[in-house]
Amino acid sequence: MRKAALQLTGWGRGPASSLEATRPERFSEAVAAFSEPVGAHGLCLRGAGRSYGDCALNAGGDALITTRLDRILAFDAETGIVQVEPGVDFRRLLQVFLPRGFLVPVTPGTFFATIGGAVANDVHGKNHEHAGSFCQHVTELDLVLPDGSGRTVTPEDGALFRATAGGLGLTGLITRIAFRMMRVSGGGVTVHEQRANDLEAFLTAMAVSADATYSVGWIDGAAHGTRLGRGILETAEPCDDEISRHRPRELRVPVDFPGFALNPVSIGIFNETYFRRVPEAGRTRPVAWQKFLYPLDAIHDWNRIYGRRGFIQFQCVVPFETGPAALRDLLEVISGSHRASFLAVLKRMGAGRAGYLSFPMPGYTLALDFPRRPGIEELYERLTAITLDAGGRVYLAKDALLDALTFRRMYPEFAGFSEVLASIDASSRMQSDMARRLRLREAP
Numbered sequence: 001m002r003k004a005a006l007q008l009t010g011w012g013r014g015p016a017s018s019l020e021a022t023r024p025e026r027f028s029e030a031v032a033a034f035s036e037p038v039g040a041h042g043l044c045l046r047g048a049g050r051s052y053g054d055c056a057l058n059a060g061g062d063a064l065i066t067t068r069l070d071r072i073l074a075f076d077a078e079t080g081i082v083q084v085e086p087g088v089d090f091r092r093l094l095q096v097f098l099p100r101g102f103l104v105p106v107t108p109g110t111f112f113a114t115i116g117g118a119v120a121n122d123v124h125g126k127n128h129e130h131a132g133s134f135c136q137h138v139t140e141l142d143l144v145l146p147d148g149s150g151r152t153v154t155p156e157d158g159a160l161f162r163a164t165a166g167g168l169g170l171t172g173l174i175t176r177i178a179f180r181m182m183r184v185s186g187g188g189v190t191v192h193e194q195r196a197n198d199l200e201a202f203l204t205a206m207a208v209s210a211d212a213t214y215s216v217g218w219i220d221g222a223a224h225g226t227r228l229g230r231g232i233l234e235t236a237e238p239c240d241d242e243i244s245r246h247r248p249r250e251l252r253v254p255v256d257f258p259g260f261a262l263n264p265v266s267i268g269i270f271n272e273t274y275f276r277r278v279p280e281a282g283r284t285r286p287v288a289w290q291k292f293l294y295p296l297d298a299i300h301d302w303n304r305i306y307g308r309r310g311f312i313q314f315q316c317v318v319p320f321e322t323g324p325a326a327l328r329d330l331l332e333v334i335s336g337s338h339r340a341s342f343l344a345v346l347k348r349m350g351a352g353r354a355g356y357l358s359f360p361m362p363g364y365t366l367a368l369d370f371p372r373r374p375g376i377e378e379l380y381e382r383l384t385a386i387t388l389d390a391g392g393r394v395y396l397a398k399d400a401l402l403d404a405l406t407f408r409r410m411y412p413e414f415a416g417f418s419e420v421l422a423s424i425d426a427s428s429r430m431q432s433d434m435a436r437r438l439r440l441r442e443a444p
């Protein structure tokens with residue numbers, strides 16, 4: 001199959017990687033492209049490129065892009081099980097199935113992500129505490145192993161499933177995913193928003209509403225002193241009301257913003273206005289599924305607001321026990337750095353995870369964007385050190401800067417993952433920039 005020389009980045013638009021890419025349109029083409037000889041830098045798989053860092057990049061090597069493998073193969077309305085090719089994205093599933101009364105049980109905050117990508121990062125959503133991770137809803141996967149042989153893998157198969165769920169594309173090409181959709185009756189959710197004036201109030205509000213089906217918080221990363229950790233908690237329940245399904249108006253960021261556009265003053269003004277948008281007594285309103293689940297997707301190319309140099313997202317999870325103190329330390333470092341942007345999320349997580357390298361653990365997850373400017377590496381290092389000390393970990397789907405040693409300490413099940421890779425891909429054909437940076441192809 002013809003290869004094209006491309007320069008690609010992750011969603012964070014960090015340094016570009018030059019690679020040779022194929023974009024097959026059919027299953028047979030994909031298997032043929034996947035089996036072609038590759039050079040020393042091996043082969044990497046890529047979906048929609050919505051991971052922030054380098055897990056879907058492969059500088060100097062090959063890449064197979066799955067976005068055109070986008071057929072919905074079968075759907076059983078009795079069981080709710082849908083079978084799709086890996087390039088089908090969450091947007092397509094929303095468009096096709098919501099009018100029929102079905103919704104994906106777990107979704108990331110962007111509907112541009114593909115289902116193949118969702119499996120490879122075992123993604124979580126705003127309902128993680130109750131619904132678990134995406135791969136916990138997968139019933140079966142078809143996988144082309146690095147040697148070109150095909151396998152159907154189920155959760156009962158154990159090690160190979162656990163290495164593929166959240167396995168960053170390193171066990172081979174996923175060509176079919178079967179998973180269970182959930183039934184929904186109405187057009188959306190009833191959302192309740194409430195202000196929390198500091199971190200303690202935020203954590204208490206989250207604990208009080210821990211039974212809510214969906215829960216997510218916006219946190220003011222610039223607030224300090226008595227306001228440290230203030231934010232807005234959003235909880236939501238599916239509702240039966242007919243909510244207008246008019247597609248939200250879509251906007252586009254037309255150019256890279258200049259570097260100075262995001263500065264402590266502009267962020268401070270934005271955060272203050274955003275915080276006060278919700279009345280002190282809180283508010284409750286119906287919101288359509290799309291607007292609730294994918295608020296950022298209404299602004300195409302929003303990653304350009306960080307300018308040409310792009311940005312880094314830091315997302316960690318810290319256990320409930322050590323969480324309050326760790327979050328305080330993290331927020332103090334963040335607000336003291338005067339670098340946080342307005343995109344910042346705090347939510348609770350449950351225990352649900354399906355793979356050796358799945359991110360979730362019971363605790364609090366904090367995610368913040370930082371413009372990529374000099375000194376960002378040192379800031380990231382301080383934040384990862386606090387996370388590690390608290391017994392937490394950072395999310396690989398967002399990461400671009402972690403080092404191999406810290407990764408191993410954060411992901412104690414790496415040994416199991418590594419053992420599977422050694423048994424199916426001894427020549428390390430499957431590769432990525434992240435695999436090299438975190439030494440994922442080396443024994444623990």
Ligand SMILES: Cc1cc2nc3c(=O)[nH]c(=O)nc-3n(C[C@H](O)[C@H](O)[C@H](O)COP(=O)(O)OP(=O)(O)OC[C@H]3O[C@@H](n4cnc5c(N)ncnc54)[C@H](O)[C@@H]3O)c2cc1C
Binds near residue numbers: 048066109120126170
């Ligand atoms: C605005 C935004 C919000 C987000 N919110 C969340 C969130 O709430 N929760 C969450 O968990 N994540 C979230 N993410 C991260 C995102 O869901 C993941 O990074 C997801 O993996 C992206 O899917 P993709 O199709 O873009 O895959 P890519 O980023 O292109 O690739 C991701 C990984 O999948 C592998 N891969 C892709 N296709 C295949 C295949 N067919 N077979 C095997 N491996 C494959 C790649 O090798 C790579 O390792 C968010 C991202 C954005 C941009």
